[in-house]
Amino acid sequence: MSLQAEIRVSNGAFALDVDLEVAEGETVAVLGPNGAGKSTLLRGLSGLLRLDAGRLALGGRVLDEPATRTFVPPECRPVGVVFQDLRLFPQMSAVDNVAFGLRRRGLSRAESRFRATRWLERLGLADRADARPRALSGGQAQRVAMARALAICPELLLLDEPLSALDVGMRADMRRDLQRALASFPGVRIVVTHDPTEAFTLADRLVIIEDGRVVQTGTPAEVTARPRSHYVARFVGVNLLRGWADGSELTVEGGCTLRIPDTEHGEVWAGIRPRAVAVHKERPSGSPRNAWRCRLESLDVERDVLRLALAGKPDIVAEVTAAAFAELELRPGDEVWASVKATEIEVFPA
Structure with missing residues (x-):
């Protein structure tokens, strides 16, 4: 049957x-x-x-x-x-x-x-x-x-x-x-x-x-x-970016360039887990990270974490603990820095 x-x-x-x-x-x-x-x-x-x-x-x-x-x-x-x-x-x-x-x-x-x-x-x-x-x-x-x-x-x-x-x-x-x-x-x-x-x-x-x-x-x-x-990325809880990979660089829609593992060439999707996105009040230094300026658009509480919607180039969603968010002392509209390690970006052909 x-x-x-x-x-x-x-x-x-x-x-x-x-x-x-x-x-x-x-x-x-x-x-x-x-x-x-x-x-x-x-x-x-x-x-x-x-x-x-x-x-x-x-x-x-x-x-x-x-x-x-x-x-x-x-x-x-x-x-x-x-x-x-x-x-x-x-x-x-x-x-x-x-x-x-x-x-x-x-x-x-x-x-x-x-x-x-x-x-x-x-x-x-x-x-x-x-x-x-x-x-x-x-x-x-x-x-x-x-x-x-x-x-x-x-x-x-x-x-x-x-x-x-x-x-x-x-x-x-x-x-x-x-x-x-x-x-x-x-x-x-x-x-x-x-x-x-x-x-x-x-x-x-x-x-x-x-x-x-x-x-x-x-x-x-x-x-x-x-x-x-x-839609699928939001459903499964993944940030999904589309862009062009050239070796260890990914140029995403909007013009931002990110460091990625040197695995793909050509048009690709890049997936980033919200928990892999770090949020800072100042630009991070001292580690090989991708970092870009964003604005905190909104936040939602899900179980024991906060999901932060960050508007920037590119837009991205981050997950932080309640304790980490309290230390940052952020409110919607505040300027922040988002950062992601190259090794936390999964790239696959579009």
């Missing part, structure tokens, strides 16, 4: 042109900025949106192919969907929500409720079977939506921002439950998310979409090591 998708969809000025192959038992996380086409992709895969061109096949069975006028409606596809807003029917109990898809596929009411009850038991919700969605907690409602998607024994499971509706305290527990559910699901799994933790812990492979096109794909380790766009 595998998925082969050539998704061509136009919506006004926006066009989605994505090729996607996912193997049986593989979990793929689809990432991208707002408006990139992630939701459009899921709608095309689920059948909620017909393709303008291309081809969609699951396990060798064609589900949508405009050229041959083939289209299998959503309710007839072996596809389970967990929507971002869950879309539980408010007038139905939890067990009837789960049984809904089974009933639509022709099972009797008794058989549908029996199977739905079993799924709720598997997900630890046996005692909430008769509760309506408004009486469920966020985590319980999430489990009901997952049970509804899995109860139909789908060959393709689509999860749209599965944990976004939960608060931070519940997200970690639900992430573990979701990991277990995906591990026991034998089909093809696609997760749309904007959360790095979800992507890295749930997915075998990442697919990044920008402006309706795939810009990068690879394992979490591969994408983290060599981001191919500024």
Whole structure:
């Protein structure tokens, strides 16, 4: 069982042109900025949106192919969907929500409720079977939506921002439950998310979409090591610079020249981890560093470190400890110096 998708969809000025192959038992996380086409992709895969061109096949069975006028409606596809807003029917109990898809596929009411009850038991919700969605907690409602998607024994499971509706305290527990559910699901799994933790812990492979096109794909380790766009770099927490390498020198966009390891020639990307960027009130001396003047634009607190957005040539993000920041006595708008050792700059071909 595998998925082969050539998704061509136009919506006004926006066009989605994505090729996607996912193997049986593989979990793929689809990432991208707002408006990139992630939701459009899921709608095309689920059948909620017909393709303008291309081809969609699951396990060798064609589900949508405009050229041959083939289209299998959503309710007839072996596809389970967990929507971002869950879309539980408010007038139905939890067990009837789960049984809904089974009933639509022709099972009797008794058989549908029996199977739905079993799924709720598997997900630890046996005692909430008769509760309506408004009486469920966020985590319980999430489990009901997952049970509804899995109860139909789908060959393709689509999860749209599965944990976004939960608060931070519940997200970690639900992430573990979701990991277990995906591990026991034998089909093809696609997760749309904007959360790095979800992507890295749930997915075998990442697919990044920008402006309706795939810009990068690879394992979490591969994408983290060599981001191919500024969005990806921000997502994985890397400063990404583009420029021209000539031996041990890199000229970045804007004209700044940096010392780098003598490894590449020609057009390149340069990745710099924020923790490798040092911040000084005066120009540093006495060590072979790249140093340039910047202005502190803004700062954010993340766990036990501060992320400083520094405007200069080039712009860069630095991470410093709270103690180091206190010693610097900085405020937004202050002039500072940023410095990076040449050995901390990873260069790879553009």
